[in-house]
Amino acid sequence: MKINSLAREDVFHTLVTSEAGLTEEAARNRLAEFGPNAIQELGKPSLLSKLGRQFTHFLALILWVAAALALISDALHPGEGMLTLGLAIVAVIFINGVFTLAQEHKAERAVEKLKLLLPFRVRVVRGGQEREIPAPEVAPGDLVILSGGDKVPADARLIETQFLMVNNASLTGESEPVPLSAKPCDGELIESSNIAFAGTTVVSGSGKAVVFATGMKTEVGRIAHLTSAVETGLTPLQKEIVRATRIIAFLATAMGLVFFGVGYFAGRTFWENFLFAIGIIVANVPEGLLPTVTLALAMGSQRMARKKALVKNLTAVEALGSVTVICTDKTGTLTQNKMEVSTFWIDGTEFAARDLPLNRAQATYLLRVAVLCNNAKGVDGEYKGDPTEISLLRAAGDVARELRSERLFEIPFDAERKRMTTVNRIEGRTFVFAKGALETLLPLCDRTEQAGEVVPFDPALRERLTEGYHALMDKGLRVLAFAYKEIETFSPADGPERIESQLVLAGLVGLEDQPRPEVPEALHKCHEAGIKVVMLTGDASRTAVAIAKEIGLVHGRPHVIEGHEFAALTDAELRDRLREEEVLFTRMAPKHKMRVVSILMEEGERVAVTGDGVNDAPALKKADIGVAMGLTGTDVAKEAADIILLDDNFATIVNAIEEGRAVYENIRKFTSYILSSNIPEIVPYLVFVLFRVPLPLTILQILAVDLGTDMLPALALGAEKPTPGLMKQPPRDPKVGLLSAPLLGRAYLFLGLIEAVAALYGFFYVLGSGGWNWGEMPAANDPLYMQATTACLTAIIVCQIANVMACRSSRESLFRLGLFSNPFIFVGIAAEVTFQLLIVYHPVGNTIFSTQPLPARVWLLFVPFALFLLGAEEIRKAVARSPWSARAKAPHS
């Protein structure tokens, strides 16, 4: 039993109030007990704590430790450039933190939009007096007064109404006004006709209602609660970055400690070993990886925006690429939301809408219902109103223009009744006209038309009607039934039950909402890409199945779950149904969406869901990717979503998924590229400690690579076009991480080793040419030593130029990709070379990085290494592509 089922007096008794409302004192006490009537963000962390979180995640902590070590080193042993290193690392932490915070902040405004649904002031009766108070002061038990144009301030049980109509669009998505009454009714609270919900709008009439829930305890508060409390968790990429960070941190620390010990036994001083350990850690940590990933995602979001998918949350770019299930609405997303009357069914005969002039006499009453039981209006030669009603007026053609009548009464359409009824006077005669879903209209009809006569329904006529109804639905048409009756007298006091009884069924109309032309191709892509598409629609099952077949969403006999069945299923049962290959949800309400999304996610699926209404917000927030409709979506839905479709088109989601997959593939490419340069950064330190030679590469020179020369070429790899077969592969396996064994092997043991050999060759070549002998330890400011470290750094840069070309694909030959197919690569290389020239030849670069100018011949020394790297990589790719290579058959990962 709930408040909706109580009689008026019981409502007062239960809520301990009366027709005079609460007293001021009681209202004050209740306000203190239940809190203000306001929508609030739950447990919203302060800006400061959010900023703090950005600086205390795992990678940030590692970088803080590295920065602290560098600063301590500088304090103990000034002049080694450790201060610059420490400051550089701190700058990286800050830039990343502030950038991510700005992103998160942008994505958290859905609840702000929900707050706007509540009014500022409201009229209440307190102590028998009517007065206006601020809406946040409304308390349970308050008697509120509602009239046309008011926003309802809280969930309230009506106790008095005069033709009260409310628009529940903010809650249900239904734009048609709904009549409310004060009569007790059973059933779910949310579907009750005697409850006015907070955030809805009074369209006309007036009423009084007793508040029973305020603020976050209202229905709109429930949506706010879910929207602010639900967390999607980390995206696949974020998880992989966490995993990669931990692996790298572990490796770096372990290597630092091991070689600290090795240095100790080799007889080096504590200071040398300490410097060495920091060097190993700095060389291992790819400082540039995080900013590069962020920038690559930002570039991906720009490309998606050009494809009409506006990305609100950067991590959504890659998460979209990993999606395994899309839960989509039908109307407006898969179809055009342009209703057209396709077929009439009258007296057992179907005829096309275009043949109407030939059959006009036969359709007299059906057309009268279509035109007069209709709220669309002709304005300036155009019809305005609901798309279905507009299509009926268009189909009626001349009849719509010629027919004159006076409307005496209307029982508006609502989603629960699924019908609309009007009472009209035509040339002195009074008629009741009704249109709606057959299942709700047929029980009200006791007669039908046969051969121009009105005859009682018999089983055969019902059977014929049912067959006709099914035939229309099997064509994918949305079917409306039309009924009428002539009455002698009319009084509004007659009540809906009497008005809507003993009707004559005039016929059926099949309406078509054409699929969007791009959708079949997009669905085909989804099938090829191993992405399951689940359609959720308010349509009847047969209509939904027919459309799903027409657009290629289903091929066999799909598993259809209707709204009433859905509500009765337990989670375990629903889970089983969702495992079916082809699933359609029909006769569904938006409130059901979150349950479907939750269960799919619990099963390990990565889910994208579309939505446009306020009540879609929790599902949009819950899903891995929430996709809001840009044209028809509410502000709340747009704020709760990760991506906004600027054209409301399903095909745009699929295009964005392809882009998301490309982004991930590109992230793998530049991860290989960035990690490759770690080896020539680490090996010099090993040589330094094991062979008692001068340190071939300083820490600042390592940073010059990681945060300088590598950055733009890596970003250019982020702009690589998707490979042609990308959408023919299944979604990537979440178990295969970013740092997979093949990727690490290729970067560290293959590409990195070649670069390390080149770097050491350059270092010893310059030292040897300058007369250095084994065992000598030159001073840090010795020009020959500085020139040798410059050669080591230059070797890495030259090899990285070849490496960026090699990393454009892990399997395809560079020549097959097209040397010039990604012009950004050359921009990146030009920037890399320019930066290196500044480091080598500009006095400022020399001062910061402790370098010395190199003769041109030294540069040329490294070209064979670069060419060797490219050639060796081409051979490796050829082997990988060869039929006998198991890797050639490996799925996209």
Added chain:
Amino acid sequence: MYKKILAAVNEHFNSEIAARYALDLARVCDAKLYLQFVAGRRQSRSDMDTAEEAMRRLFAEATEKQIPVERIVVTGDPVQEIVSTVRDEAIELAFVSTRKEDVKKRFYAGTVARKLSVRLPCSVALVRAVRVGHIHPARILVPLKAQIDHLEERTFFIAKVAEVFHAKVFLFHAPRPVTRLFHGPIHLAPGEWETRLPKDVAELIESLHRYKVEFERRIIPGAVGKSITIEAAAKRHDLIVMGASQRSLWASFLKGNPVEDVLRQTPCDLIILNPKHED
């Protein structure tokens, strides 16, 4: 198990709603109901009138439902007086309400509700009513932790609350997510979580079978307090029945306190049971 139930009534609307739960439970348990109002020495006349009106309404309702009922109105310290009534009358279960403003201070500064919950020598049902439109809850969410004490009494309480309202019970367990050092969080499907069902939870399920209670169960890993309120809001549950927190102030400060989290953000009425019957 419960033959004598007490409801502490005061001038707040919440206490009347809490007492209605007590009244309904007394009916289904064939228990005697004690309605007690303790007037504070500095309480205003209007507050006393409000409380006495509530007592009158509740008494009338209990009489109408043929529940044996006794009215106790005394002046003094609410905690001392109620403790004394519970001792004198050998009360087995007491219903006490808590309010929004209580929630803010109850854990740290202490409130009457908290003191009663701790000091009463009987089981205590602490009620927070937030959505007064749900008169008879149809869907009851029962969050369960891995280790459950007083299992028999808890099962009895859940079964009787479900019986009195003809409600369906939804058991909910939110274990800690599984993580590995290098892998981070590991996703487990619901079927895999089922294999990790804690022993006490399995036993409680067995006990509910004995009471023939209709129930569903659900295991979702996550932050306990938040998961419970999200589940209650998403599935439109009408009432949450959960156990009292056993964490100390210090432990709550360090590790958080799920019960307090739910108390603060519950989207529906909440009963926190602090059972004291020995199994």
